[in-house]
Amino acid sequence: MSGSRLPDGGRIDRSAAVEFQWDNRQVSGFKGDTLASALMAHGETIFGRSFKYHRPRGIMSAGVEESGAIVTVGRGARRDPNVKATTQEIYNGLYAKGQNAWPNVRRDLGAVNSLFSRFFSAGFYYKTFMGIPPMEWGKGTGIWMQYEKLIRKAAGMGVASREPDPDIYDHGHLFCDVLVVGSGPAGLAAAVEAAKAGLDVVLVEQDFEIGGDYLNQSNTEAEQKRNTAIAELEKHGARVMTRTTAFGLYDYGVAGLLERVTDHLSEPASHIPRQRFLTLRTKQTILATGAMERTVAFGNNDIPGIMTAAAANTYVNRFGVLPGKQIIVATNNDSAYGPALTLAKAGAEVTLLDSRTSIPANISGLLETKGVTVKTGATALNANGKRGISSLDLATGSRAHWTSGDTQECDLLLMSGGWSPVVNLLSHRGVRPVWDADNLCFVAPEYDEPIQMAGSACAIWGTSDCEASGQAAGAAAVAEIKNQSASSPSAPNAGGWETPIDPLYEVSVEGKQLKSFIDPQHDVTADDVRLAHQEGFVSVEHLKRYTTLGMATDQGKMGNIIGLALMAEALGKEIPQVGTTTFRPPYTPISLGALTGRGKGAHFKGLRRTPMHEWNLAHGATMTEAGLWQRPWYFARDGETITEAYIRETISTRETVGLVDVTSLGKIAIQGPDATELINRVYSNAFAKLPVGKARYGIMLRDDGIVMDDGTSWRFSDTDYFMTTTTAHAAKVMVFLEELLQTRWSNLKVHVTSVSEQWAGSAVAGPKSRAVLEACVADPASVSNDALPFMGVTETTLKNGVSCRIARISFSGEMAYEMYVESDYAESMMDLLWPAAQSFDGCLYGTETLGALRIEKGHVTGVELDGRATIDDAGLGKMASDQKSYIGSALRKRPDLMRTDRPQLVGIFPKDKSEKFKAGSVLCADGKVEGHGDGWITAVTHSPSLGHWIGLGYINGGHDQWTGQTVVAADPVRTGNTNVEIVSPHMVDPSGERMRG
């Protein structure tokens, strides 16, 4: 192939030169060029090396179906592999390289693979994985890991950047009445029809220019039609989006669009996203997605200098590039005649081979007068040439029996093996295309979707027929939306060729070994398909996976039909009986960045800060994540480590007083005449008789009898409760209460409202906690032991006039209070509490100390109530009421849940008190460290009260069964084994005197 720029013509802007880099060389092109057209104009032939055999590959098409010119664009963090040179616009500074080659695509050492091609046939990976016969040498995972490193390096596509993606990507949402996909003659006509009817139209075009096949026609009439349609669309307010691919169609008229915003710009502004991932909802979709010309399998049909006839036509008419000078066109249908004329007019020497034995004399005569040599009953058999085609061995005769013919010199071979309508998007909707035996392609069947197909996507070949088809599709969409009976013009029929297409998929002659590719991107040959059949693969879906046919980045856009045809032949069936594989989204590849959008890094998930977040930081907090919340972890003083800090905080709290931010707890206002009834039904323990002014600890079960959550409920009046939940289950409890009230108990007169964000809270814990409160409230008597006894609740006023609600409840095991103020007053509350606490040598503490205090007490949290534990397993079974029915009461007593050998909550001490152990260790009987053991450790801490490490966990049968026995806390991948003993979970102050105090 020796491409060159034509002196004039094309849609490129010859006044705007563009400089870019290809394989470390400076190259120039024009605005309006693709990377492929610009390089073709420079005579470039080799763009990459093939997947397995490292054969040279060149330009095969002029669009998204490209399987040869696959390149890497960009460098550093912006290196983007597997970009089709045929769709990449050039811009000043573009940096592109051929891929899958070393040192470069022109001299690639990997080409040695070609010599071993015998071993790389279909199923190579599977067979290697299974061992190499006859000795099954190399079987097994270990040796595969070794092969894999080598294979991955040699086989494959380009290499993605390992650096974080520096670009931003946006997600967006669109709504419209009619989505039109494709802006060729059919798409434009459809969009104009719908827009004229006053509908809200979005037209998307994957190319950078509107016009589709109009762009490939050199006549002024086509250009006029294009311009008129664009003007009409603008006039009627249609939204027209170029560089936008409709990559998938989904339920309810939802389409996924990818808009490439800056991929064609030299220096995009930094605030503009590289791509936008748009979710569009439409009432009607019109698919004017066109058709793709396919090739035919014959010997060496993959070498550079072989492309489709339509592609050559595009390079001449749209890009002003003549792809070759001595050209052979091989066709089995009428569509290649136009391109043959185009090329002859552009100055090439053209020979046309038609596999059909007769064509109308007027057509061949016209070609002859324009200087095209026409040979009927002839086609391509085998291409010769190493780095590009230099001559072609012809086959003569007919499809029934080919014989070897002459060899003819050429520098470009154009193939036309028929056209495949792009039915991919319709296929996304689960509509299986059917075989059109007249046009030899898959087309849409009858279907029930709000989708209209138009133009060559329906196998309609002529431009004016496509326009009429588009108009009809537009009118049909309008009729559907406006609920009118379709008075629309009827669409033209499929087809449009004078002489029927010849069903030619592969060319071979007896006794000649050929290397005929059907999926050039994955190096799948015609022989691979036959081998797969020989090895017992008869389903087309299995064929695909075994040979990897159609599994490369082009997803078989060009090769699938030939593969199916060869499979059908091997099976002795017809193509429709073999069927086709299912097309799935995305139509063309989408970057992970676009899928991710802005949801990465700090924006990956929500961030919740308590209203005293800044206050905590200002007072020395180190923060930790608790779900979405940021909570204080510990407050280190004077360079303390976390361990030193939490031990100090734990001691201070037990000896004097500590303050901890508890705002993240879930808080629900439960109000109404039936509030008590609701609470009594959802908690497993008795609540009906909870007096006004009291709080109670409660445990909620799920319907199946397993513990859902625990928390407290405070009663302010007959009809007004304040429920707290754990931080982790706040949302779940709220949703469950809403579900119960709306779906099951709609007769209850009660409202639930999440007030988690409205109240900010601090726990005040320790022997001096009451003294701290007395120093902070306006009326110290309101918090006296009489006014606010254990489990008492009060609403009172702080010294600064802020209203607060206080309950005397304890998670730490000390005398303790939880107090809440409206969120805006959080810092003012802390500004009162903290100096008071300091006057008693108190401390601020975080989740680490919270954990230490509660583990010492054997109080459970989410790690113990893990969705598997029953209330009995957690040692709280005695709290559950037998006097009432509640959610989960029926199923908590299922026989299996009542077994006494179930894992039960226990405390854990090390045998040697100087030793420590870790949460997550498996508890095993001494001498039986194996399998899942008999239990596990959920939480550990150093206990300042006891002076050694302690833990909580579950063990089969519970405390009683293991008393006095040595148990092993097995932690094989971290610290090893530690001997422990099983104790009651209530390790400090088991009688609870301190908190009642």
Added chain:
Amino acid sequence: MIRINCPFCGERDHSEFTYGGDGSIVYPELDAPAEEWVEAIFQRENIRGVQTETWHHVSGCRQWLVIERDTMTHEIHSIKAAHEGVAKVLEAGT
């Protein structure tokens, strides 16, 4: 993407909702025998075709809805508020 026409908010993407579960279940009384609860909680039909299910408009009005949806096509045949009283008011209003 399923589009759900919430009776309170209008048509919205299903990403605003969470799926609840089988909407055809009549939950037993709390004091009903365990067998009835086993039936209600664990026994589920795997329906191919139209099934009744509950959805929660959790990122919207927080109302629970009862929806008849075809499991083959995702086509929604009916939507109403799960709360009986509210559903009646809405029906009367139209």
